[in-house]
Amino acid sequence: LSRLTTIWKGFINMQSVAKFVTKAYPVSGCFDYLSEDLPDTIHIGGRISPKTVWDYVGKLKSSLSKELCLIRFHPATEEEEVAYISLYSYFSSRGRFGVVANNNRHVKDLYLIPLSSKDPIPSKLLPFEGPG
Numbered sequence: 001l002s003r004l005t006t007i008w009k010g011f012i013n014m015q016s017v018a019k020f021v022t023k024a025y026p027v028s029g030c031f032d033y034l035s036e037d038l039p040d041t042i043h044i045g046g047r048i049s050p051k052t053v054w055d056y057v058g059k060l061k062s063s064l065s066k067e068l069c070l071i072r073f074h075p076a077t078e079e080e081e082v083a084y085i086s087l088y089s090y091f092s093s094r095g096r097f098g099v100v101a102n103n104n105r106h107v108k109d110l111y112l113i114p115l116s117s118k119d120p121i122p123s124k125l126l127p128f129e130g131p132g
Helices: 050-061 078-094
Strands: 008-014 018-028 041-048 070-075 097-100
Touching (some): 018 078, 078 097
């Protein structure tokens, strides 16, 4: 991550689960609007089934008018890691993804996909067009 530029820094908050400061790094897609369009605090409004997200991503990838952007969140400091891991564990143990509740003008839908360092990248997200 040290070679990548941070595109956003702020809070991720899911009521009664975790709140922490995080940084976002580019993975794939266009990031032109993200730094200005992401709010200071990303509020997670709930959970969603992976199948629903993958169906939506499949439709999105075939659309000419929409873009898929992938970013990676990482705790801003070592102190933030405990809350970061708590949120990851919450979604991972339930087999669900997070749904962001407060999207802005350019960001229509935003999902948090819990991937461990050992998990393969889901094929629906490939190929990467960016730093990877």
